[in-house]
Amino acid sequence: xxxxxxxxxxxxxxxxxxxxxxxxxxxxxxxxxxxxxxxxxxxxxxxxxxxxxxxxxxxxxxxxxxxxxxxxxxxxxxxxxxxxxxxxxxxxxxxxxxxxxxxxxxxxxxxxxxxxxxxxxxxxxxxxxxxxxxxxxxxxxxxxxxxxxxxxxxxxxxxxxxxxxxxxxxxxxxxxxxxxxxxxxxxxxxxxxxxxxxxxxxxxxxxxxxxxxxxxxxxxxxxxxxxxxxxxxxxxxxxxxxxxxxxxxxxxxxxxxxxxxxxxxxxxxxxxxxxxxxxxxxxxxxxxxxxxxxxxxxxxxxxxxxxxxxxxxxxxxxxxxxxxxxxxxxxxxxxxxxxxxxxxxxxxxxxxxxxxxxxxxxxxxxxxxxxxxxxxxxxxxxxxxxxxxxxxxxxxxxxxxxxxxxxxxxxxxxxxxxxxxxxxxxxxxxxxxxxxxxxxxxxxxxxxxxxxxxxxxxxxxxxxxxxxxxxxxxxxxxxxxxxxxxxxxx
Numbered sequence: 001x002x003x004x005x006x007x008x009x010x011x012x013x014x015x016x017x018x019x020x021x022x023x024x025x026x027x028x029x030x031x032x033x034x035x036x037x038x039x040x041x042x043x044x045x046x047x048x049x050x051x052x053x054x055x056x057x058x059x060x061x062x063x064x065x066x067x068x069x070x071x072x073x074x075x076x077x078x079x080x081x082x083x084x085x086x087x088x089x090x091x092x093x094x095x096x097x098x099x100x101x102x103x104x105x106x107x108x109x110x111x112x113x114x115x116x117x118x119x120x121x122x123x124x125x126x127x128x129x130x131x132x133x134x135x136x137x138x139x140x141x142x143x144x145x146x147x148x149x150x151x152x153x154x155x156x157x158x159x160x161x162x163x164x165x166x167x168x169x170x171x172x173x174x175x176x177x178x179x180x181x182x183x184x185x186x187x188x189x190x191x192x193x194x195x196x197x198x199x200x201x202x203x204x205x206x207x208x209x210x211x212x213x214x215x216x217x218x219x220x221x222x223x224x225x226x227x228x229x230x231x232x233x234x235x236x237x238x239x240x241x242x243x244x245x246x247x248x249x250x251x252x253x254x255x256x257x258x259x260x261x262x263x264x265x266x267x268x269x270x271x272x273x274x275x276x277x278x279x280x281x282x283x284x285x286x287x288x289x290x291x292x293x294x295x296x297x298x299x300x301x302x303x304x305x306x307x308x309x310x311x312x313x314x315x316x317x318x319x320x321x322x323x324x325x326x327x328x329x330x331x332x333x334x335x336x337x338x339x340x341x342x343x344x345x346x347x348x349x350x351x352x353x354x355x356x357x358x359x360x361x362x363x364x365x366x367x368x369x370x371x372x373x374x375x376x377x378x379x380x381x382x383x384x385x386x387x388x389x390x391x392x393x394x395x396x397x398x399x400x401x402x403x404x405x406x407x408x409x410x411x412x413x414x415x416x417x418x419x420x421x422x423x424x425x426x427x428x429x430x431x432x433x434x435x436x437x438x439x440x441x442x443x444x445x446x447x448x449x450x451x452x453x454x455x456x457x458x459x460x461x462x463x464x465x466x467x468x469x470x471x472x473x474x475x476x477x478x479x480x481x482x483x484x485x486x487x488x489x490x
Contacts, residue, residue: 019475026471029464036461040454055449062446068369069439076432079365079377080425086146086379087421089139090414093132093382098411101128101392105404108394118394125392125403129384136383144363147382162264163199164217165349168244169228170272172207173236178303178337182271183228185341190221191416192346192378202258203228206244206272209237214248216259222409241270242282249290267349268298270325271341288324300325301345303337343378367431375431377424380417387413 038047049056107113108121136147167186171179186203193199201224205213215227247254250266260266268291291298327348331340343362363377384392387410393399 022471022475026468026475029468029471032464033461033468036457036464039457040461043454046449059446059449062442062449065369066439066442066446069435069442072366072368072373073432073435073439075366076428076435079363079367079375080428080432082141082144082146082363083377083421083425083428085139085141087418087425089135089147090382090418090421092135093387094411094414094418097128097132097135098407098414101125101389102404102407102411104128105394105400105407109397109400109404111397115395122394125394129389129392132382132384132387132389136381136386146379148386149381162261163267164258164260164264165193165199165201165267165269166217166248166258167201167203168206168241168248168268168270168272169203169232170207170239170241170270171205171210171213171232171234172239173234174273175303176234178273179232179234181337182303182341183225183232185338185345186228186271187221187225188338188342189346190224191413192342193221193349200261200264203232204244204248204258205232206239206241206270207235207237208240209235214254214257216257217261218259239272241272242284242287245270245287246282246290249296250294251290266294266296268296269301269345269349270299271301271303273303284324291324297349298325299345299348300328301341302328302330343376365428367428368435375424375427378420382414382417 039045046052046056046059104121104125108118113121137145139145139147169182169186175182190201193201198219200217200219201221202217203215203224207213210231213231215224215231218224245268246252248258249255250260290296331337362379365375365377367373367375380386388406389410390406392403392406394403
């Protein structure tokens with residue numbers, strides 16, 4: 001009898017162990033069912049960090065990028081709308097307004113007209129000029145004026161201080177690769193500053209083999225560009241910056257050749273690729289004293305110093321050879337040369353010359369999901385005075401020809417600006433396509449990490465539900481077996 005009891009007790013113990021194993025399987029199946037149901041109901045594979053800590057971190061970072069791309073896409077579309085608005089205003093200025101002005105001016109130049117006829121034409125010309133100002137002043141996007149400054153500034157009138165800017169250009173042999181980029185930058189510089197009617201620009205060659213190569217100060221950006229194109233080409237020879245800075249200063253022996261205006265603010269810009277200056281008589285101290293005594297604001301635009309040797313560049317930056325220079329600009333690559341002159345150097349001079357409040361501030365568009373993904377949109381003053389229509393008169397043939405020349409220059413300027421806006425538009429459209437494609441690919445990648453595989457989870461749910469039901473049945477059978485053994489002990 002004792003032996004039978006031991007057998008029965010051992011049987012009860014085994015049944016208890018089996019019941020615990022069955023219960024453990026039951027709880028595991030139940031947990032898996034809850035996980036599958038959570039994933040199926042949310043559509044997410046990662047509902048908490050415990051699901052996959054690394055995957056969750058990657059998924060959240062991707063989601064932040066995706067939402068940033070959604071916002072940048074809206075920003076790009078807003079930028080395109082702004083450009084469309086500005087370009088439409090420019091188009092109306094060109095045609096019909098400038099086109100009609102040109103037509104009337106040609107008509108007024110005809111000798112068959114009387115003075116009264118020309119006066120009637122003058123009345124219409126004045127009305128068209130006012131219409132151009134109306135378009136420029138009233139073209140807005142989200143209350144931002146895009147074709148005129150937010151103030152009542154009229155270039156050449158409200159600006160009381162005259163600005164004279166002289167470029168000292170290194171057009172020696174070592175500048176062969178960069179000189180075209182320098183010239184393009186200066187040309188754009190002159191065009192951007194042409195909206196300020198009181199800014200004159202001149203150029204001086206510092207190449208000793210090209211004596212007497214200089215362009216007197218003037219406010220005609222086309223004339224500046226033409227002189228640079230024909231005279232400031234790279235040829236062999238050493239350079240002499242120090243002597244030229246002293247000679248062409250307002251108190252120098254060649255100052256009259258440049259034609260400084262009385263009481264104007266003077267700015268010197270040095271463009272070179274080295275600081276090894278040849279000089280027969282001037283020193284760094286002489287230059288510094290000359291610029292200081294004449295209140296000259298000076299800038300050095302350094303290009304490819306020492307052929308790109310990093311240690312030499314650092315040596316240059318710490319060198320005191322240009323202690324008289326207020327600011328030094330150095331582009332990182334050759335392609336950056338023109339942009340660093342304009343808008344880079346242009347913006348600095350506009351600010352330092354206290355012209356910033358009279359200009360249209362550029363608009364920075366956030367076109368990417370991260371910091372630094374910016375595109376700067378330059379705005380242009382398109383009022384009649386700002387585009388060169390300063391003296392529109394047709395009382396005689398000579399006046400009509402002068403007006404015709406102003407109109408042609410204004411049309412060319414406005415067409416150039418529309419071209420710039422067309423390039424901006426293409427740039428934004430490319431950025432939009434890239435951003436949309438980037439967002440699509442990133443969303444797909446994030447989906448693979450964070451989204452639930454619905455068929456797989458549905459299959460797992462069904463499987464675990466069967467296992468749960470089986471475990472419940474087996475647990476019930478195990479408990480019945482224990483009860484059967486206990487009846488023997490009664």
